[in-house]
Each structure stands twice: as structure tokens, then as C-alpha cells.
Amino acid sequence: GVAVLAAELPGEKQSLFAFVTDDLIARGVRADGVIREVAALAGGRGGGRPHMAQAGVGEPQKVQEALDAAEAIVRRMAAHA
Numbered sequence: 001g002v003a004v005l006a007a008e009l010p011g012e013k014q015s016l017f018a019f020v021t022d023d024l025i026a027r028g029v030r031a032d033g034v035i036r037e038v039a040a041l042a043g044g045r046g047g048g049r050p051h052m053a054q055a056g057v058g059e060p061q062k063v064q065e066a067l068d069a070a071e072a073i074v075r076r077m078a079a080h081a
Contacts, residue, residue, distance in 0.1 A: 002029060004038055004070040006063050014057040016046065016066065025050045029077045037073045041066035 003019045016039050018031040031053040035046045039055030042062040046055020057063055 002031075002034065002070075002074050004034060004067060004074075006057070006067060012060075014060050014063060016042065016044065016055045016057060016063070018048075018053045018070075020051055022051075024074075024078065027078050028080065029074055033077060034070065034074060038066045038070050041069055 001021050002024060003017075005017050007015050007017065009015055016035060018035040018038065020029055020031040020034065030050040032046075032048045032050065035048060035053035035055045039046045039057065042060070042065070043058030044055045046053055048054055
């Protein structure tokens, strides 16, 4: 499976996280790829590893929109593998 979530950190900073299981990594879905696309929708940047990645958020008001888009991003990645 895949999990994409947002967290509010001290100082009113927000971060995004993505986690991907081995079976989906084998199908071409990587957490670092997911987080790059999701974070870009919230004005952020990030990276990490195939299993776990994180990103900062540049536009906190767009976090929900970015989270809402995560499923479509993951489905597209899985379909192109």
C-alpha cells in the first residue's frame, strides 16, 4: 500500500510524508517520486528513498489539495510501470 500524510510541526511548519510497500515499489511506485509530485502541488520540494520520503510545504493552504491528488498520482505511477 501507499500512505501520504501531512504533519504540522512546531513553529507552524508543515511537512508531507509518503510511505510505499515493497510490492508497489516492484511495480514502479516509489515514495520519493510520490512525494515530489504531491509536494509540488503545495509549493514544496522533497525526496527520500523508495520506501519513505518527506517534503517541506511552501503553501500550507494547498496541503489538502495536494493530499487529495495523491491517489491519482499513485494510480498513474502504477499504471505506467
